[in-house]
């Protein structure tokens with residue numbers, strides 16, 4: 001697995017060198033220390049090759065080792081760590097292949113050890129049931145970062161431009177960083193709470209959101225499983241107050257980083273309890289109950305950040321030290337495995353109310 005993972009990352013990096021305009025995020029290009037990345041790429045490819053050879057020698061099944069060696073050889077044939085930085089850099093449509101590689105490295109380095117040491121379910125494997133499907137969601141959400149950013153911002157900018165006021169925006173953006181950050185957190189979670197609740201209670205919307213709830217294993221990767229319509233509607237609506245009030249970029253970017261990490265963390269297979277703090281910020285136990293396949297957990301804990309919203313609106317369920325016994329859909333037709341089938345499933349389901 002190490003060989004395959006490193007071989008794939010190495011090959012992706014080589015592709016990024018060949019097609020920087022098409023495969024890298026413009027905002028990140030200027031930040032890359034290219035000589036350092038080349039040295040790192042060299043190490044990654046050597047490590048992938050060695051791990052592949054060891055795997056082929058020691059394991060009965062050769063497929064993983066051979067795949068790792070194959071990926072490394074293709075990366076080497078395409079230039080390896082000496083790959084030229086091709087093509088002039090231009091703006092326009094791009095795919096975030098570099099964004100995917102960076103996210104994969106950062107999140108797996110943070111969450112895989114965390115889930116090993118503090119596992120809620122110690123026997124749960126990293127490559128558990130459905131990991132391929134969830135990795136495709138993780139891959140595509142990074143790759144299509146330009147598309148999802150557009151889908152987030154366009155509805156507010158086209159439908160609510162008439163309501164924006166330069167005077168209000170000047171006042172809000174002059175507030176201290178912390179005040180703006182907390183204001184964004186509260187506003188987005190109030191909107192997100194009601195959008196999320198609607199996705200559960202309106203049968204047509206539930207068709208899309210039940211894809212997220214079809215994961216019957218909870219870990220850091222499971223949170224990625226979100227239908228594109230779910231992502232577009234939720235993000236598009238939560239961006240409306242941010243757009244109207246015109247927050248400054250630093251607190252807004254801090255919020256985007258915070259929500260990305262917290263949304264991943266609350267799905268993670270970790271047993272942290274957090275004591276009284278669990279009533280202040282959403283924790284893994286709080287969101288695991290949202291995914292619980294038990295009657296008392298159905299339609300509970302809609303907030304992403306603030307459990308107080310669920311207490312206020314009567315949907316909070318956070319019993320002492322208890323965690324759900326199992327996760328997934330309580331009823332309805334089963335969701336098929338695989339990204340494409342899950343993308344099409346909401347448009348096909350004929351079961352009433354699902």
Ligand SMILES: [Zn+2]
Pocket residue numbers: 196200209212213290
């Ligand atoms: Zn939900």
Ligand SMILES: [Zn+2]
Pocket residue numbers: 212223267287290291
């Ligand atoms: Zn979730």
